[in-house]
Structures are given as C-alpha cells and as structure tokens.
Amino acid sequence: MLGGLFETVAAQRGLGRKIVPIASPDEIPGAGALPMVHDRCGSSANAAADRVREELSAAPS
Secondary structure: OOOHHHHHHHHHHOOOOOOOOOOOOOOOOOOOOHHHHHHHHOOOHHHHHHHHHHHHHHOOO
16 A cells, blocks of 8 residues: 555654554455455455454564
8 A cells, every 4th residue: 555644644653663554455456246346455344354363463472
C-alpha cells in the first residue's frame, strides 16, 4: 500500500512501534461477488484476522 492516509499517519505519529496496514492492495481486483473480491484482495474479515494473528505470532515476546 503506497501513499494515502495510512502512510501520512504512520509517518507523523512516530510511535516507535511497527504499524502494519491491513487494507486492499493498490490495484483493481477484478470482477465478482463482493465477498469473493474481498477474499481475493485479503480485505475480508477473516483475512484481516489471519493477518493480525500472523503479526502477533511473529512478534517478539
């Protein structure tokens, strides 16, 4: 994900923590039913939850 609100907020906050964007990619995903498009882009609720779990399991204790 490039530019936009996420990059601006992340740059300005300087929290000293890793910030992981969970959003649709910067590309057109193609046609289809919305749930299918969300799954393909990784922006469904399940995909977001999976991404959070991945990041938490990879984080140092």
